[in-house]
Amino acid sequence: MGRTLIIAEHDGLNLNAATGKTLTAALAIDQPVDIAVLAADADAGAQAAASLKGVETVFRVERPENEHPLAAMLAPQIADLAARYSHLLMPSTTYGKDVLPRVAALLEAPQVSDVMDVIDAHTFRRPIYAGNVLTTVKAPTDCPVVATIRPASFAEAEAGGNATIEAWQSDQTLPTHTRFEQLHSAQSDRPDLQSAKRVVSGGRGVGSAENFDVIFRIAERLDAAVGASRAAVDAGYVSNELQVGQTGKIVAPSLYLCFGISGAIQHLTGIKDANLIVAVNKDPEAPIFEVADIGLVGDLFEVIPELEAALSQ
Ligand code: FAD
DSSP: OOOEEEEOOBSSSSBOHHHHHHHHHHHHTOSOEEEEEEESSOHHHHHHHHTBTTEEEEEEEEOGGGGSOOHHHHHHHHHHHHTTOSEEEEESSHHHHHHHHHHHHHHTOOEEEEEOEEEETTEEEEEETTTTEEEEEEOOSSSOEEEEEOGGGSOOOOBOOOOEEEEOOOOOOOOSSOOOOOOOOOOOSSOOTTTOSEEEEEOGGGOSTTTTHHHHHHHHHHTOEEEEOHHHHHTTSSOGGGBBSTTSBOOOOSEEEEESOOOOHHHHTTTTTOSEEEEEESOTTOTHHHHOSEEEESOHHHHHHHHHHHHHO
């Protein structure tokens, strides 16, 4: 029987929700699962990973170079550890997409990207053509299966685990050509777009960066993350980390509320796992109404104040 290794995504203290969803996918492969936490100090991350149900062993992979998640530093260590596994998984987040292809190259294995369904240990379903086609792919059996897991397609992992925690160190010499310089990251009190339960998005119909205030206001009311279409991002209304869609973030909230978004296929790719899509658009023919669970034909600048008034009652 094979064995699966998951590389945890974490912020030094907490695991990202995507790691738990990757565990759900791993358990569907139906073989033992271990998790590795790479960090300078992996204590908190390892404890969090050990508490997830279904994990057997958690490896603390500690090295000063692991303080910042640099793919060039992490990949040789992961490849070293993964060499004894039949399966190696990471979430298909920015982190997983950055690190795993390097590991796959080191293991001389092809990578299966964006797995949305596990059929059996070597057969997976994944989207192609911006999610318009779902394809079933078979990974080769003569090398490890290396795959990124689409978090939006899998449920959260359950708590209640009690895995053994072990220290593990690679004796790989790490590259010297890459080093951490500095991190620029947007600070926000808002929920993270990719894991938010509610998302409020605005499109080109919002009209300007100033007008986008109405989207931020209603998001605040609903304790929701803010998203945007690519047209809104390209027009400079909001920064590009808010973009939802094929070339932006894939979201899977319980509620996706969108204003002034037409519903182009590249946008819909990013929201197809949302439970309830509510669209407000002044054009009754807008394609977004074909996928919306609730559609309202109207001007967003009239609808939003009405919605705010209703919410404050
Ligand atoms: P539009 O299509 O211009 O729609 C604006 C809508 O607002 C219209 O339906 C209009 O009726 C409505 N509106 C106007 N005023 C109001 C008002 N006052 N009240 C209510 N409604 C109003 N797009 C993405 O979003 N994400 C991606 O990741 C992405 N990736 C792409 C990748 C590729 C390779 C390509 C080619 C395109 C990609 N796009 C992506 C772009 C996509 O094709 C669309 O151009 C884009 O989604 C359109 O954004 P929009 O709906 O905001 O703008």
